[in-house]
Amino acid sequence: MDRRITESINSCVKCGICRSVCPVFKEEKAEPFVARGHITLLGELIKGSIDFDEKESKDYLYKCLLCTTCVEACPNDSPTDMIVEFARNRVIEKHGLPLYKRIMARVMKNRQLMDFAYKSAGYLSGFLFNEKKEASRAGAALKVNTPYLSKNELLPPVTNKKTFIEKYKGKGRAKVALFPGCLINYAYTEIGDALVKILKKLKISFIVPQNQLCCGAPIYASGNLKDAEYLAKKNIEIFEALDVEYILVLEPTCASFMVHEYERLFVWLEDKQWEKRAAKIAKKIVDPVKFLYEHTDLAKMIKKLDIKTTYHDPCHLKRTQKISNEPRFFIDKASNFTDMKEADRCCGNAGTFSVDYPELSKKIASHKVKNIVDAEAEYLVTGCSACMMQLSGALHRDGRDGIKTIHTIELIYKALGD
Ligand code: SF4
Ligand code: SF4
Structure with a gap:
């Protein structure tokens, strides 16, 4: 594994082009917060000449949006996003995850627990949040300070209404399966509803797999490859059991993660069998707007x-x-x-x-x-x-x-x- 990482690190020729495009570097204006800096830091981390046990040092690796703007701009195709994810994994293997990310991983691996957590927050919303501003879809402002979020920070709207997955029960053969992603499933169900209405108008049959889980992207991004692997395998098994032509994934981060990162994860884990299964499923996954553009007269x-x-x-x-x-x-x-x-x-x-x-x-x-x-x-x-x-x-x-x-x-x- 380290050989491939070393090759990726060596692919950076330190030209600095990434500095001109990185949104974090534009604010922080310091080398450790740009692709070139991340790559240098990972090299030193692997050699053992530095260790990330202090918050300030960890910030060097976690202050990256994984937006891939640098990957697109890099003349040498240095895979900064993958390098940052790998380095984060090195850090958490040695120093562990923050408590909230451990809880998040536990909840996201279990649909019932996730439903329970979200609906409980919905029941408590009057105590937790100020009244939602009608004109804004930014969510609701916290009324209280919490260990991780301060008062007045905006969070996605929480309610105790039915989730998108619960609303559309059904099984059997269909042209498409729908994977809403967690934000649309819980907070912005109206976006999923709009897609359902479009599909009905086009007379395209659909199903919403009831056992689908979080894609694992937020967990993977924190460096927690073990739980991301669990979620990737579960979702691949669920998708393989479907009798559909396409899987429409509404959230771009989920779709991107399932299409590219599932396979890349198994490459890193040197698991050929799951790599092939991930690649096969990736061919069925499509963004809904691209699907409507390519396969309908909408x-x-x-x-x-x-x-x-x-x-x-x-x-x-x-x-x-x-x-x-x-x-x-x-x-x-x-x-x-x-x-x-x-x-x-x-x-x-x-x-x-x-x-x-x-x-x-x-x-x-x-x-x-x-x-x-x-x-x-x-x-x-x-x-x-x-x-x-x-x-x-x-x-x-x-x-x-x-x-x-x-x-x-x-x-x-x-x-x-x-
Ligand atoms: S643009 Fe690519 S090669 Fe140049 S410094 Fe950044 S990561 Fe390295
Ligand atoms: S992926 Fe990270 S390093 Fe690259 S441009 Fe985005 S924020 Fe900057």
Whole structure:
């Protein structure tokens, strides 16, 4: 394993191009927070000349969004995201995971526990959260300080209503299976509902596997390869048992993780059998907007709405899945669309990054607000519910609640005129 990591480390020629594109480096302006610095640090970590037992030192590896902007820009294709994930694994193997990440992994491995945790938070929402701002989809503000999140931090909306998976029971043969991802399953079920209505209108049969689990991306990103491996294997087994042509994965991070990282994980674990199984399943996984674009006549049914829109490219849709034209095609058909500057600049959410480094995450998000405003849009459209939540928060903090956020699938459904 170390030989392959050494090769990856050696692929970096220290040219520094990554410094000009990294959103974290733009804020921190220090070498340890950019791809070149991460690669150097991992080399030293492997040699044993440094050890990451102090918070400040760990920050060098955890202050990375895994946005892959540097991977895209690197002339030598240095796989920084993989190097950072591997280095994080080295750190937690020696020093363990923070308590909240251990609890998170335990809960995410068990659907019933996850449902229970989320619904319990829903029942307690009156005590935990201030009233949700109707104009913002950023979530609800915490009323109390917690060990990891301060008062007034925004969290995804919690309710005790049915989850997306619970709403659509059914089994048997279908053209597509739906994998909503945790945020849409629990917090933004309306995005999944919009996709269901579109599929019904197109008479495309679907099922929602009831036993699906979290894809494991947040756990993998923390360096916890063991629990990520457990979730990858479980989901692959669940998908293999389905009698469907396609698996539509609504969250770009989940889709990207399942299509690329499942296989890469088993390559690192030198597990040939699971590597092949992951590669086979990856061929069935598709982003829903790309599916609608390539396999349906939906475009003919869309009527242009009298609204002005702009679009944010989620990192794990544009960079890792190479999907950027398909959403723009539909958005342009459905509305008066203007592309904003730096549409693919990372929003700074990156899952637990926004919990570990809330102020830095907000600073990165704030850079997008000017470009959204300059596009003179009434609606900011995006294809990832985490980006939607993050940018709603940024707009809200800037007093721009007048600019609404909407998921690409919701906009398409709206333009069907139902
Ligand atoms: S752009 Fe690539 S080769 Fe150049 S310093 Fe960054 S990681 Fe290394
Ligand atoms: S993945 Fe993103 S945040 Fe991490 S080093 Fe590369 S550009 Fe910077």
